[in-house]
Amino acid sequence: MNREFFFKRKLRMRSSATVRLSSTTKLCHHSVTAFKDSFIISSYYLHHHHHHILHLQSLDMSGDHAHKRHQMQSGSEDYNSHKHKDKHKDREHNHKEHKRDKERENSKNGNSEHRSSSEKKHREKEKERLKHKEKQKEEMFHSSDGKYRDKENGFVSSLSIKVEEDNGYHHPIKHEKPVKRERDEDEYEHKPKKLKMDNEKKVKKRKQEDSDYEEREEKKPKKRTKEVKKDSTGGKKKAKNEPEEKWKWWEEEKYTDGSKWRFLEHKGPVFPPPYEPLPDRIRFYYDGKAMKLSPGAEEVATFYAKMLDHEYTTKDIFRKNFFKDWRKEMRSEEKSKITELKKCDFTEMHEYFKAQSEARKQMSKEEKQKIKEENERILQEYGYCVMDNHKERIGNFRIEPPGLFRGRGDHPKMGKLKRRIRPEDIIINCSKDSVHPKPPPGTRWKEVRHDNKVTWLVSWTENIQGSIKYIMLNPSSRIKGEKDWQKYETARRLKKCVERIRAQYREDWRSKEMRIRQRAVALYFIDKLALRAGNEKDEGETADTVGCCSLRVEHIRLRPQMDGQDYVVELDFPGKDSIRYYNKVPVEKRVFKNLQLFLENKQGKDDLFDRLNTSILNKHLQELMDGLTAKVFRTYNASITLQQQLKELTSPDDNIPEKILSYNRANRAVAVLCNHQRAPPKTFEKSMHNLQTKIDEKNKQLSAAKKELKAAKADAKMLHDEKSKKAVETKKKAVQRISEQLMKLEVQATDREENKQIALGTSKLNYLDPRISVTWCKKWGVPIEKIYNKTQREKFAWAIDMTDEDFEF
Template sequence: KAFSYAHTSDSHKHKEKHRDKEHRHKDHKKDKERERSKHSNSEHKDHFEKKHKDKLKHSDASEKHKEKHKDHKEREKEKRREDKVGSLITPLEERYTDGSKWRFLEHKGPVFAPPYEPMPDKVKFFYDGKPMKLSAPAEEVATFFAKMLEHEYTTKDIFRKNFFKDWRKEMTPEEKSKITDLNKCDFSDMSAFFKAQSEARKQMSKEEKQKIKEENERILQEYGFCIMDNHKERIGNFRIEPPGLFRGRGDHPKMGMLKRRIRPQDIIINCSKDSKIPKAPPGTKWKEVRHDNKVTWLVSWTENIQAHTKLPLNYLFITLALRAGNEKEEGETADTVGCCSLRVEHIKLYPKMDDQEYVVEFDFLGKDSIRYYNKIPVEKRVFKNLQLFLENKQPEDDLFDRLNTSILNKHLQELMDGLTAKVFRTYNASITLQQQLKQLTTGDDSVPAKILSYNRANRAVAILCNHQRAPPKTFEKSMQNLQTKIDDKQSQLSTARKQLKAAKADHKASHDEKSKKTVEVKRKAVQRIEEQLMKLQMQATDREENKQIALGTSKLNYLDPRISVAWCKKYGIPIEKIYNKTQREKFAWAIDMAEKDYEF
């Protein structure tokens, strides 16, 4: 796994523009200083010249003050800009001709998860109805299960099986001999302890919360930035993920497995030779320190679950935005496939279906074991080629038996530098968002209605990319609460309308100024409640439509943020309605550069 910079576009140009302006300003100052020096050395001049010189000095001093003030303002402006943009995002790497991404790279290394703190003696683990003291390693893994006790994951057979298998690896021989059946394990006391801790955190005072906030800010300032080629850059994620139980999505075969604690000896550090190399925690050392300027990652490690190093055909993936699909070692991961690894059993061909010709039906498990099911009409030539690929093959045979992702991407690289299968998927997502926004947005709509249109456009992208999720556990309850609010608001509206009707009748009878003002107040009250009701109804519609769709994945990883920013600026939608604070920091470059007429 690794963390690195989040690459952006064009913010580097803005920085260069400011630096050029600053350099020109400094050159101008030097010329003035030389001019002043020339005057100050002319002491042999007569009284008139001296008087004139004093006048010049006074003028120069005034100019110097103005220049100094102007220079200070420029530096402050640049500093504010870099604080807002430059130090939170990463500009495009320098276009070095040798393929280098940087010349200088320095950082403080990662922040590790805090060490395990044993449970208080009063908190018990029970086996077969009897309390049992666990060793620290076994107890820590037991707490992972206890924290999830009320989650549906812990009821799934595959989750329980994988957890118990990995948990036993952490037990002492004595514990292994006693704990042989997960069904006899009682984690309820542990679970209650963690619930109480959670409630205590919610009840913390403002001072306690502020103290935690300040400590997090201190850690951010120390570890959350790196220096790359004289730029201070924000690191996307500088914290090592704590140990826990793997969840996965869908019915992932590895759910419940133990995600082991990452230690310094697992970490590869990447920095420049002339930088100050990060120090490993006392008593430890890094696995390796590299100086590879052909990559932009800072820290790398191998996780035990997926067992791979993490760092952050043509017609099918171009048209359907399918993932290319990567080769996997047999038995190592779930039976998930992509475009290149499709098997015969994953598609069916229909010369005609529902008044459409040349229909292809796809049915397979994609990334994270999420089912992809789709029926799509294709060109006749594509349909005929697929028929040829299916000939004389068994259901378990590869559809594209002479192709893999490496061959595909190599071919694409020959067509255009940097072109990969994922580029098409990203393009399809972004162009779909732009087209949907144009179709769905009406200028006269209210802000809530426009945001609903945006989420519907985003939903179309998520469906295209097959970004599904299970409905949240609290979905039904939250919808009930929202419906209660809608009912209450409708009742308020009914009352407000009656009051408005009565006020109008009163004004009709009296025709005085007071009754006229009352009518206006009641009318505004009705209008305000109508707007509030509409907003709640929009929220309900939005939640219902997106309960099984993961909008965030495409928004953060596939969509060009300039499309969303331009849409916000065009229709007067606050950026905060689309991106939260963290997302605004990540996309600060797009917010800064995209105008309302931007076209993807």
């Protein structure tokens, strides 16, 4: 795909070069501040770079420059001798696998058929663990600084605050008001004063299913505690069909045994309607002659016909793949006749579908209403499941319809037939004791399983890549929400130790081992530029895209000198979705020298980091911090940037629209950092032009109004009467009003222009800790609806509910 993705635009951000490095702060100042006259992206780097320099300086204060440089250089000579092209030599062998082992053990237990007994054991274990943890915490609270160590896992440790057992039996049903946990504390930050309160609070245990009855019975004796009284309104079950009012899952305990649910019931997927053959009057022509196709071949032909005015159909690979797969669906007579795609004429079919969609648009209100209702009915029936006593929305409950594969970028498989999924292809996952979904009449499922270690309800294997597709829950669900929350907690833990990690990789730039230097430089890129990890991909199966670890020589250029800056690295590569990443970054000399070294004796197609891959990198990261992986840096840097930018850009005296503009700009800074681009809307130029016209009109109005004002003033001066004075006032007001309107238009234009090819949604949805935004809204009195739409509010309900004004990421 030839998409143009340059950042042409200068973002006219408020420039403020001030670096706020308060002496007391222990936070990383990963700030994006200077947006002056440069691409936002580059200045971000610059600034970030600055941060690193600060760090470097402090390091160097205790060290010896010359000595270090010498080491580095002599080191680099060493490398030449053991440089290999072969990535697979030189692997790290002694990786700690503690965590993994633990988890394995857990899941073994959890898998046991004898749930109750193994669970008992589990619970015991868990209890022990929690107790232990609590003790640790207690100790920590009493330590003088009251701060936690970075290895403390906030997510897990919140549990330990709430160790109180519960009986697992008397659960409040949702309409009961649970005692809300204190909100003025961060859930996962542990402050001494809070601890007490939290300990007094009761924690509700996740509700059990009715169907889990025996199990609950069994638990009952063990779990009973003083806590019972708090939860004691439970017991009666809410009517099943009654819609679940917002359930605050975030106030409940999480599973700690690796299981994802206890009970799961759903209706299975919705299949697309079967193929409806075309009416006889719609004909397909081959080599100018009408030809009736067999239903199978016809269906595939319609897939192509529908795409006729899409760019895909102009691409050779697409056409070739389509034709090959199409022929497979033909009867032998058809196959022998139809041998060239370019002799195929699909235009009647194409017109037919266009007419159909036109007709759909022209449908009467009633008809549309009917369709809407039908969709709603399907949603109600299939769009929800019951998971652990709560009705939860399913994300994608429809099976993907057949069609032609639309791979992105230069995908070698584009145009291939994505075949229709049948019930026999489908694996159902639900609990044993649930009412299993019924396959359509006369069919059967491939399998029904009961695996509560996974979150999916339905899966099937797709035929293009042979990968598995899943039906899972909506982002508003507990299961997705908890994970999301956890993700941000991990990023916040990184915040606590990121300085240490940076110091470490800077140190590693001088290592005498090549693999370590490569690792360190890659990590630097990931941290500084928010690059993705960059897994290896199967060549020929997917588009050629890269991430950090898979960068090749051809993707990078070293400029000792560029635009008045030293040591500039120019990166230009296709990233995820074949979106171009283009950036010029000044780096530290040591990085630059290392890169030169990595590039020695290599060709364009060779890997830049030939001794590194994502698994090596992640193993290393795991050792630096529990739960740390490459993508955590993206989350961390995105969120911290938002927080920083909001601080920077929000002026107290701004009105709400101006505040929102600031928010959008902060958001935009993140989107630029993460390289979230979009194709400029097709109508962009036009709508921009329209807006400009409006602005011009306003301008005319304004000058007219000004003229009038002037005249009125002159009159008033001459006449000195009340009437003319009043006229002056009126005119003044008019001028003011108009210039305000003008200003608004201009702001809008700026915002839109700046946003031309930047997509804000992705970062908002996936990288920015929602609590930052909630806090900001509260602080400045901006309604949350201005920042998050309904869906987003549902997804981030946990954050909206639990965050208060002084949350800090």
